[in-house]
Every structure is written in C-alpha cells, then in structure tokens.
Amino acid sequence: MATVCAVAAGLCLPRGANAAAPNRSVLSRSLSLLKPQYDTVVVGSGYGGSVMAARLSGARSVCLFERGREWQPQEFPDSASGVVTQLRSEATPLGLFDYRTSSDLDALVGNGLGGTSLINANVVVAPDRDVFTAWPAAIRNAYASGAMDVFEQRVRQMLAVEAMTEANALRKTVFHASTTARRKRAGVAVDFQRMDLAVNLTRHHNAANAQGVVQSRCRLCGDCVTGCRGGSKNSLDVNYLRVAAQRGAEIYTRMEVEYVERAGELWRVHYLARPADRAPYRGSVLASRVVLAAGSLGSTQVLLRSAAMGLPVSPRVGTRVSANGDYLGLGYNAAVQTDTFGFGDGAALADTRGVGPTITSAARYASSNARERFLIEEGAWPRALTDALRLALPALANAPDTPAAQRELRDIAGRRGNGALNHSMVYLGIGHDSASGRIVLDGSGTARIVWPGVSAEPFVARMRAEMRQHTGAFGGTLVDSPRTHPVFGGALTTVHPLGGCPMADDAGAGAVDADGRVYDPRGSHAVHAGLYVADGSILPGSVGVNPLLTIAALAERAAGSMS
Structure with missing residues (x-):
C-alpha cells in the first residue's frame, strides 16, 4: 500500500534517532x-x-473545503496503535486512513489536507500514450499533440521530483534490479526502471523549498505510507496548497461536503462541519462555480447524493x-537481506542500510497490447506495521529449509535486521483492468x-505469476495480501481507485466531458454550468502506472480552460 537522499557520503544517515521536523505555518x-x-x-x-x-485563485475568490484535518509532520502515527486509531470511521471521521471495505474490492485513500498525497508512495510517472485511445477526443488530441507534456512538466516542477540513483x-532496489534482470534473461519483455518521486532527496537540507516550507532531506526511513514525520515528502501541503493560499485561496479543513444543488444562477454547497472547539453542525455556502475534487469515492458520493436530492445527472455516474490494476503481494523470507524494515524516527536496525522511500523502482513489463502491460514496484514496511507483520507472517508462509525457519525465529524473538521480514519484499503490481466496477x-x-x-480478471493471475518468479529467485515464498485470503474475505485492495464520474464525449457514455463539466442528461451534450469534477474519478479506466501525474496534469489542463 499501497511509499534517499544522499548520493555523496556526506549525506549518509546517522544511526541514532532522527531530529523532529519543524512545525509548518498553518494553512x-x-x-x-x-x-x-x-x-x-x-x-x-x-x-x-x-x-x-x-490555478483558479488570485483574481477571484476561491474557497477550498477538506473533510480531514491539517497535519504537522510529527503528528503522523508511527506505531500500530497509532495507525489503528487513525482509521477513518463514523466514530473517527478525521482519521488519516480512509479504508473502504467491500466484498469485492477495498480501497485505501487519505483523509487530510493534501489528500492521499499524505500517505502515498510519491511515484510520479507518465502513462504510455496509447492508453488514451478510448478517452474523449479532446484528451486524445491533447496527448497526441504534446500539449499534455507541458502540463505534466508543470506538475513535475511543482512536485520537485527526483529519483534515487x-x-x-539500497538493498531492496538492488534485489529488484537483480530479479528483473533474471526475468529478462529468461526472455520476458521487462526492463528495470528507477522511479521519479515527489520526495526531497537532495534539494533542501533544513532549508525552505520554492514555496517557503522548510524541509529536510529524506532520511531513508521507509515510512512514506503512514505519513512523513521527517518533513521530506513533497506532499501537496508543501507546494500546490501553499501556492493557493499565497494567492488568496481560503482553506477550510474539517468540512465534509454532502451534496450540491442549484440555487438560481448559483450553486449551494451543503456541508457538515466538524470544528475542534464545538459540536458538528451543518451549513451551506453559495458559489458561482463548484469543482468536485474529493476523489473517486468522494466526488461520486457527492454527485449520487445530489442526484437523490433532485439534481439531474448522467446514468453513468x-x-x-x-x-x-492494483495487486499487492509479499515476497517473504528470501535468502537475501532486503532492508525493507522501516524505522521511522528511530535508528535503523543493526547491519542494515537505509530503507529509502517506500517505492524506488519498478519492473516494467512491455507488450504490443497496451492492456497487458504492467509494473511491479518494490516497497517497504512502515515502522508502524513491522512488529505485527514479523509475528503474523510466519503463520501465513511455511518455510521448508532450516535457514528460513531460523530467520522466522529471529523475528519472533525481536526486531532484527537478519530476520525473515527484513529478507522480504513488498510488491505493488499496477496494470490494467476492465473498469467494470460500480x-x-x-x-x-x-x-x-x-x-x-x-x-x-486477467491482471491478477498475470501479476501473481511474475511476483512468484521474483520471489522465488532467492528462495522466498509469495504470500498474498492477507485481505485476499479467503479466511479474511477474499477481496482485492486498491490504493488507486479511479472512475465513478468517467469522462466521455456525451452524457450517454460518461458523467463529465473532457473538461470535467458535469453532464445534464436533459440534453446529450448539455452540461450544468459551473459544476465540474477534477480528480481521479473522471478517468474512464486504468492508466497502468501510479496515476497522480495524470490526475494533476488533467487538472492543470482543465484549470487553464476555466481561468
């Protein structure tokens, strides 16, 4: 789940505890x-x-609502109990981790100012251009003409991307490069790729970034996906949101939008506020223009609720x-040490190197058929989960040989660099599915x-087979994500839910047009003036890579048409 800095010796990490990141000015x-x-x-x-x-703030008044709270780096959880208490629910609506379960597919997204950027693996990668062949004509043309390249570069610059070298x-990166090369020698169409990351690896050392936020260099702790306590992650609260506030946008957290309705020439936005100093209450504001950007689950939820209150929307909502095409696998207890054991604020385990960001590289599988391409990215265990995993995983994988059993015993005895968990790999597969969910x-x-x-779906078997090959290269055992096991419900998990408000060239095929304008089904090409969607929900299918770059670039394009 679905997230080093120094190239020179002078940037190596100390073995002791890490200094606390400074608090940031509140947005x-x-x-x-x-x-x-x-x-x-x-x-x-x-x-x-x-x-x-x-992009829209400045000349006009802009207000942003976020249902979660604002986070300071040192507030992110670094223990199992801390993670559990931050699971979002009716009792804890401000919890950082919004994990939606179902009998078929679970989804994990972030809940806080900065959205999922607070807990993702920071990977910034462009999809293959032939992925967009079934998308609206305007989007296809924008990619074919190179116009989207400009927007992607704008996003990369704002997120200050870098890559590990x-x-x-890093041992996990070397492991993945080695097993990928082995697959390539076996005749498989695969290449090893180092990923661009929205992480401050080398740029700022306890100094201000371009938006004035003091950041430290990444300390290789492996805790990206539970929130970066070191302050080196280039999450949206240190770049785009800073720019928005500097240009006059008013940012309000603890504000969950429930539905929208037409109010004459304006839109009425109904919200549930959860202030820190008083009981929750409901209210509304008026706007000439509303941009829904609450993610696939959030924006779709608002439109479905709005439809229930009388707003005409396309049946494609x-x-x-x-x-x-997300699939999570665990390559457990190989003969080679991988250093995937996150250490957060503490010291790295003895005889280990830095873990690095959660994801640093991928095996990229090629095919003439775009729908059969996929990535297998390597990951890491955040510190908050390592104790639970080192005790639970031996029960899910039986190691037949004595060295493997000895590594398991070391894990049971305590946190060890030479234990089974630190001889394991986290694999996140990303590919293509049929987008048949609702x-x-x-x-x-x-x-x-x-x-x-x-x-x-075919992507599951395809990825499992290749993950088993990577794992088996050094005697490891492929273990499915526990949630995938029939005992725990047999559901898949995605950290990249897409769709729900799909874009298309008409209301019969989609919920919004190529610019994100919400269709009014009372006319096949009619739209609701001033109502937009701009997030992953408008993607009409998988993109085969981590989607943040595509989502942000499409928003940059749409904002240009709205300014």
Whole structure:
C-alpha cells in the first residue's frame, strides 16, 4: 500500500534517532471566517483539488473545503496503535486512513489536507500514450499533440521530483534490479526502471523549498505510507496548497461536503462541519462555480447524493470504476537481506542500510497490447506495521529449509535486521483492468465499490505469476495480501481507485466531458454550468502506472480552460 537522499557520503544517515521536523505555518483557517458566498468552491485537496485551488485563485475568490484535518509532520502515527486509531470511521471521521471495505474490492485513500498525497508512495510517472485511445477526443488530441507534456512538466516542477540513483545502493532496489534482470534473461519483455518521486532527496537540507516550507532531506526511513514525520515528502501541503493560499485561496479543513444543488444562477454547497472547539453542525455556502475534487469515492458520493436530492445527472455516474490494476503481494523470507524494515524516527536496525522511500523502482513489463502491460514496484514496511507483520507472517508462509525457519525465529524473538521480514519484499503490481466496477451508496449514504468477479480478471493471475518468479529467485515464498485470503474475505485492495464520474464525449457514455463539466442528461451534450469534477474519478479506466501525474496534469489542463 499501497511509499534517499544522499548520493555523496556526506549525506549518509546517522544511526541514532532522527531530529523532529519543524512545525509548518498553518494553512487552514478558522471556520468562523467562512463567507456566505465565493466565486469558486473546490471540494477536496488531493491532486485535482490542490491544482485547481492554486490555478483558479488570485483574481477571484476561491474557497477550498477538506473533510480531514491539517497535519504537522510529527503528528503522523508511527506505531500500530497509532495507525489503528487513525482509521477513518463514523466514530473517527478525521482519521488519516480512509479504508473502504467491500466484498469485492477495498480501497485505501487519505483523509487530510493534501489528500492521499499524505500517505502515498510519491511515484510520479507518465502513462504510455496509447492508453488514451478510448478517452474523449479532446484528451486524445491533447496527448497526441504534446500539449499534455507541458502540463505534466508543470506538475513535475511543482512536485520537485527526483529519483534515487545507483550510487544509493539500497538493498531492496538492488534485489529488484537483480530479479528483473533474471526475468529478462529468461526472455520476458521487462526492463528495470528507477522511479521519479515527489520526495526531497537532495534539494533542501533544513532549508525552505520554492514555496517557503522548510524541509529536510529524506532520511531513508521507509515510512512514506503512514505519513512523513521527517518533513521530506513533497506532499501537496508543501507546494500546490501553499501556492493557493499565497494567492488568496481560503482553506477550510474539517468540512465534509454532502451534496450540491442549484440555487438560481448559483450553486449551494451543503456541508457538515466538524470544528475542534464545538459540536458538528451543518451549513451551506453559495458559489458561482463548484469543482468536485474529493476523489473517486468522494466526488461520486457527492454527485449520487445530489442526484437523490433532485439534481439531474448522467446514468453513468458511479460507473467505469477501476482499481488501476492494483495487486499487492509479499515476497517473504528470501535468502537475501532486503532492508525493507522501516524505522521511522528511530535508528535503523543493526547491519542494515537505509530503507529509502517506500517505492524506488519498478519492473516494467512491455507488450504490443497496451492492456497487458504492467509494473511491479518494490516497497517497504512502515515502522508502524513491522512488529505485527514479523509475528503474523510466519503463520501465513511455511518455510521448508532450516535457514528460513531460523530467520522466522529471529523475528519472533525481536526486531532484527537478519530476520525473515527484513529478507522480504513488498510488491505493488499496477496494470490494467476492465473498469467494470460500480460505486453505489449504502444505507448510510456512503460510497462503496461493487465489483463481482474482479479477483478473476486477467491482471491478477498475470501479476501473481511474475511476483512468484521474483520471489522465488532467492528462495522466498509469495504470500498474498492477507485481505485476499479467503479466511479474511477474499477481496482485492486498491490504493488507486479511479472512475465513478468517467469522462466521455456525451452524457450517454460518461458523467463529465473532457473538461470535467458535469453532464445534464436533459440534453446529450448539455452540461450544468459551473459544476465540474477534477480528480481521479473522471478517468474512464486504468492508466497502468501510479496515476497522480495524470490526475494533476488533467487538472492543470482543465484549470487553464476555466481561468
């Protein structure tokens, strides 16, 4: 789940505990300052909403609502109990981890100012251009003409991407490069690729970034996906959202939008506020323009609720839901030490090197058929989960040989660099699925994914087979994600839910047009003036890579047409 810095010896990490990251200036405003009307209301602060808030603010009044809270680096959890207490639920609506379960496909997204960027693996990668052949004509043309290259470069610059180099020699990266080369020698069409990352690897050493936020260099701790306590992650709260605030956008957290409705020439945005100093309450604001950017689950939920309150929307709302071909596998207890054991604020385990960011590289599988291409990215275990995993995994994988059993015993005895968990790999497969899922509202009005048969889609067997080859190269055992085991429900998990408000050239095929304008089904090409969607929900299918770059670049394009 679905997230080093120094190339020179002078940038090597100390073995002792790490210094705390400094607190940052607060972006969110008191709810008492909320005005009754704005030119634009942006709902959500992920890669779509943050881009929109940054690009639309300035000449017009812009307000951004985020349902979660604002986080300081040292507030992120670094223990199993801390993670559990931050699981979002009705009892903990401000929890950092929004894990939606279903009988078919679970989805994990972030909940806080910056959205999923707070807990993702930071990978910034462009899809193959032939992925877009079935997308709206305007989008196909934008990619074919090179126009989208400009928007992608704009995103890369704002996120200040860097990549680990061969000089870093992280063991998990070396392991993945070795097993990928082995597959290539066996005749498989695969290449090893180092990934660009939205992480401050070398640029700033306790110094301000381009937006004025003091950042430290990445300390190789492996804890990206539970929140970066070191302050080196280039999450959206240190770039796009800073720009938005500097240009006058008003940012309000703890504000969950429930639905929208037409109010004459304006839009009324209904919200549930959860301030820190008083009981939750409901209210509304007016806007000339509303941009829904709450993610596939969030934006689809708002539109479905709005439809229930009388807003005409396309029957395609809730369709074309994709897992982005995500599949999680665990290469357990190989003969080679991998250094995947995250250490967070503490010291790295003895006889280990730095873990690095959660993901640093991928095996990229080629095919003449775009739908058969996929990535297998290597990962790491965040510190918060290592103790639970080192004790639980021996029960899920039986190691037949004595050295493997001895490594398992070391894990049971304590946190060891030479134990089984630190001889293991985390694998995230990303590819293509049929986008046949649906998002529906349950009895409480909460969005859930329904997708019978997703586990039988071809991408699952294809990735499992290759993960088994990588794992077996050094005597490891492939272990499925526990949630995939029939005992735990047999569901897949995605960290990249897409679709639900799919774009298309008309209302019969999609929920929004190529610019994200919400279709009014009372006319095949009619749209609701001033109502937009700009996030991963508009993607009509998988992109075969981590989707943040595509989502942000499409938002940059749409913002240009709205300015």
